[in-house]
Amino acid sequence: MHSEGASPVNTRKSALVWLFSALTLASMRAQPAPKQAQSKPKWISILPEAASRIYALGLATYSENQAQGIQQAEANARTEVITRLRASVKSETNVQNAMVLTQQAGGAATGTSTKSISQDVSISAHAADLPGLVVEEVWVDAAERTSYALAYLDLPVAERELRARFQASKQALAAEGAVPVAPREMLRTLKRLRDLQSAVESQDDLAALIAAGGGDAMLRASIRDQKMDLERRIATLCESITFNATAEKGLADIQAAVRGAILKEGLGWSDTQSNFTIRIRYSGQRQNLAVSKQQWWEYEPSPDFTIARGVVDLTLLDAGGHEYESTTIAAKGVGIDEATAQRALAKDYQAKLETAIRGWLESLGH
Numbered sequence: 001m002h003s004e005g006a007s008p009v010n011t012r013k014s015a016l017v018w019l020f021s022a023l024t025l026a027s028m029r030a031q032p033a034p035k036q037a038q039s040k041p042k043w044i045s046i047l048p049e050a051a052s053r054i055y056a057l058g059l060a061t062y063s064e065n066q067a068q069g070i071q072q073a074e075a076n077a078r079t080e081v082i083t084r085l086r087a088s089v090k091s092e093t094n095v096q097n098a099m100v101l102t103q104q105a106g107g108a109a110t111g112t113s114t115k116s117i118s119q120d121v122s123i124s125a126h127a128a129d130l131p132g133l134v135v136e137e138v139w140v141d142a143a144e145r146t147s148y149a150l151a152y153l154d155l156p157v158a159e160r161e162l163r164a165r166f167q168a169s170k171q172a173l174a175a176e177g178a179v180p181v182a183p184r185e186m187l188r189t190l191k192r193l194r195d196l197q198s199a200v201e202s203q204d205d206l207a208a209l210i211a212a213g214g215g216d217a218m219l220r221a222s223i224r225d226q227k228m229d230l231e232r233r234i235a236t237l238c239e240s241i242t243f244n245a246t247a248e249k250g251l252a253d254i255q256a257a258v259r260g261a262i263l264k265e266g267l268g269w270s271d272t273q274s275n276f277t278i279r280i281r282y283s284g285q286r287q288n289l290a291v292s293k294q295q296w297w298e299y300e301p302s303p304d305f306t307i308a309r310g311v312v313d314l315t316l317l318d319a320g321g322h323e324y325e326s327t328t329i330a331a332k333g334v335g336i337d338e339a340t341a342q343r344a345l346a347k348d349y350q351a352k353l354e355t356a357i358r359g360w361l362e363s364l365g366h
Contacts, residue, residue: 034074034149037139043150044139054153054213056080061146069147074135077151081133085153088212130206132157159215162206166223169200173230179237183275183318184364186241191365193237197230234266242268247280250295253346254280254312254353261354265361276318278357283311283328297331297345299338308333308341310349316360325360329353 047055058076062069132154139148173196180186204227207220243262247255258278259269268274282296297310309332316325329352333345 034135035137037137040141041137041139041150043137044148048150048152050152052155052214054081054084054155056084056151057148058151059146059148061144063145066140066142066147069145070138070140070149073138073147073149074151077135077149078133081151081153082130082209085209085212089208129202130158130209131161153213155210155213155215158206158210159219162203162210163219165199165203166219166226169196169203170226172196173226176233179240183241184324186237186275187361187364188366190234190237190241191362193230193234197227197234200227200230238266239268241276242270242274243276243278244270244272244274245278245280248282251280251282251312254296254349257346257350257353258314258357261350261357264354265357267361274319276316276324279315279317281313281315283313297342299341306335306338306341308335308338308345310345312349314353314356324364327356329356 043055043057047057049055056077058073058078058080060069060072060076062072130153133151134154135149135151137150140146141148172192176189176193180189200223203223204220207215207223211217211220243258245255245258258280262269262278295310296312297308300307300309309330311328311330313328314326315323317323329349331345331349331352333341333343333348335341335344
């Protein structure tokens with residue numbers, strides 16, 4: 001009996017599995033429940049100061065549900081930690097209606113009852129993901145129906161976890177090796193690299209927050225070097241994954257739309273030799289119909305507006321003629337006349353075409 005070594009593909013998959021395990025490890029660790037103060041704590045007026053910690057305060061009013069008020073105050077406190085760090089790296093925040101309280105470490109409290117700092121989607125996700133971000137204590141002012149929460153970022157903990165993620169992504173990138181030759185494996189490699197790129201971009205953002213709080217700026221420099229390396233690899237691979245399109249007479253506009261959709265995905269285009277070909281044909285009854293005005297749409301006039309409808313079949317093949325994917329896309333446009341209806345039709349078809357091609361690439365990347 002003999003054992004075989006792991007294949008390069010399995011090695012790369014294992015590296016990515018390890019990476020994403022590392023990325024989710026911190027969120028899986030149970031956070032200790034914050035203490036609940038019995039009387040008004042000092043940090044309501046003056047934030048604590050401690051080495052390697054960034055403190056912030058959040059509050060929320062409530063009507064009946066005190067627990068929900070505490071939960072919102074905790075979320076606001078975490079967000080405020082990130083807001084303070086984001087201000088140091090010149091990131092933007094959105095202002096929305098709510099209540100929040102802001103303090104500088106060791107400073108007097110200031111607040112407003114009409115405005116709150118609300119992070120955008122990516123910042124909120126990073127606040128939830130950032131290791132070392134802890135709610136230490138909460139207090140409820142029952143008379144005022146207001147909940148308060150004190151949160152802090154433990155910089156050494158955050159930096160240690162980020163280093164672990166960075167090392168995991170380095171291993172995943174090293175496992176990729178040379179660019180493959182087989183067309184579908186090229187797409188699989190591209191998907192892995194783009195997934196890795198997303199992880200490294202998140203690391204870069206977290207590293208900026210940690211550096212803004214006084215963490216190791218060189219760690220961010222190393223992550224940014226890896227980010228640029230990934231961008232170069234992805235650009236090189238995308239240029240080598242080439243497509244073209246063949247179309248029946250009268251479908252030149254669809255052929256141009258296909259080219260635009262492929263280029264929008266960052267992939268290559270070649271009118272001669274290519275890895276993949278997208279075949280464009282008339283659909284249904286029009287497929288073999290000899291019409292003097294060869295076009296893939298028809299008009300449905302009415303007293304008030306004109307409707308343009310069109311259906312086209314698309315098939316994805318490799319250079320050897322093997323069919324991977326096939327779909328029929330039906331589009332519709334409405335306008336005051338044929339010209340405006342046709343423009344609306346083209347816009348609808350372009351959107352559906354881009355969605356279909358993106359789905360194909362996603363499917364072939366698995």
